[in-house]
Amino acid sequence: MHAFLVVGTARALVVQATLALRAHVDAECGVIVAKGTKVMRFSSLWSRYIEMDFNGEDDEKFVALVNRMAAHCPGLLIVPADCDGTRLTNRVRERLTAGLVPTPNTATLNRFDDKWSFYQFCVEAGLNAPLSWLIDSKEGLDFQRVAASLGSPFVVKPLHEQGSKGVRVIRSEAACVRLVRDETYQHAPLIVQRFIRGSDLGLNLLAIDGTIRAAAVQRRLQPQDEVAPIQFIHNDYLLDCAHQIARASAYTGIMNIDARMDEATGTIYLLESNPRVWRSMAASVWCGLNFMAELIEPDKSAGSMRTITDGYADTFHHPFFRPRLFYHAFSDSSDRGRLARLMLRDPCTLGSSAMAQWRKHFARPPDMLEREANGQETPTAH
Known part of the structure; x- marks a missing residue:
């Protein structure tokens, strides 16, 4: 009997992990989430x-609860959805009687959940990464000095935030001064990175003990915002990066890597890594590669690598916003059909889809408006 316990603080990632799991197998799912996320209790997932x-x-409460659940359901499997979930399970994993999907150890997790550490890893491995600096705080920003070394515009990012939180594209000395004086911007330390003008790419992977078991390269269609459809493509460089990263770190678990192709040269640069579930995981499920299915049954892919190199999908598949999906919801018995039915019944998925559409049309944040006004790309959340 299959039963899963999805653990994490990021609501969107918990939803994506659960959708992928239940699209693969009809199973009982429970979630352990951060305090203050009560809206999630209404989900049917x-x-x-x-x-x-x-x-x-x-x-202590977590250990007692998990072991009590495992006693009633011997096949219980813990699935961390984000870095907080992995850190929690790693702290107590020796005391848990439930199973645990393959995840990175804490040292490896910390290495890839830190933008500066990932940049150093890329430099050491000979992988393309934009020239970057580490500064203690925004007060260390000197526009003229940074622009002379990294060029203008340049990007400022917190080391550990996700979903583009705290990311700023600085294109002038005035914009730099505004950021330094902005009392609401309290992220520190920061990575300052050369801005690459071009299109965003994503590399998704699953590795076991340094060997890639599944990988896929994706890009969003223009305008590359969160509701733009995703296309899966073949890219030799990024697939080679997947193998190099996994081997060099002996990586175990899933990971998403943000990349960008320079529009002038075609060179692909690795921007940051996310050693966790990503916000568009359902898109690969739709196109035939379910990373959660591979994660919970890693022995099935031993000795081979699963991948997809074509296909289109949406991050938000709710049939109310994509009416053509009603056909799959009522007549498709595959993972794709199960995914459509799960979304159709779930109010949280409907809410996420509606909010994404609202943000696209009515809620451009000030820094996004500035980037668009100057013809600069908007970072895509993964």
């Missing part, structure tokens, strides 16, 4: 919803 602290205060 899980039968049990629990809130906990992920910073260590509730570790």
Whole structure:
């Protein structure tokens, strides 16, 4: 009997992990999420919803709860959806009686969940990465000095945030001064990175002990915002990067890597890594590669690498916004049909789809408006 317990603080990633799991197998799913995410209790994707602290205060409670659930369901498998979920399970994994999907150890997780550490890794491995600096805080920004070395515009990012939070494209000394004086911007330390004008790409991978078991390269169609359809493509350089990264780090688990192709030279640069579920995981499920299915049954892909090199999909597949999906919801018995039916029944998925559409048309944040006004690309959340 299959049963899963999805663990994480990022709501979107918990939803993506659960959708992929339940599209693969009809199973009971529970979730353990951060406190203050009560809206998720209304989702039809899980039968049990629990809130906990992920910073260590509730570790004993987590162990007791998981072991009690495992006693009633011997096949229970823990699935961390994000870095907080992986850190929590790693702290107590020796005391858990439930199974755990392949995940990176804490040292490896920290290496890839840090933008500066990932940049250093790329430099050491000989992989393309934009020239970058590390600064203690925004007060260390000197526009003239940075622009002389990295060029203008340049990008400022926090080391550990996700979903493009805190990312700023600085194109003038005035914009730099505004950022330094902005009391609401309290991220530190920061990575300052050369801006690559071009199109975004994503590399998704699953590795076991340094060997790639599944990989896919994706790009969003223009305008490359969060509701733009995703296209899967073949790219030799990024697939080679997947193998190099996995081998050099002996990586185990899933990972998403943000990349960008320079529009002038065609060179592909690796921007940052996300050692966790990504926000568009359902798109690869739709196109025939379910990373969660590969993750929970890693022995099935031993000795081979699963991949997809074509196909189009949406991050948000809710049939109310994509009416053509009603056909799959009512007549398709594959993972694709199960995914459509799951979304059709789930109010949280409907809400996420509606909010994405609203943000696209009505809620451009100020820094996004500035980038668009100057013909600069908007970072895509993964």
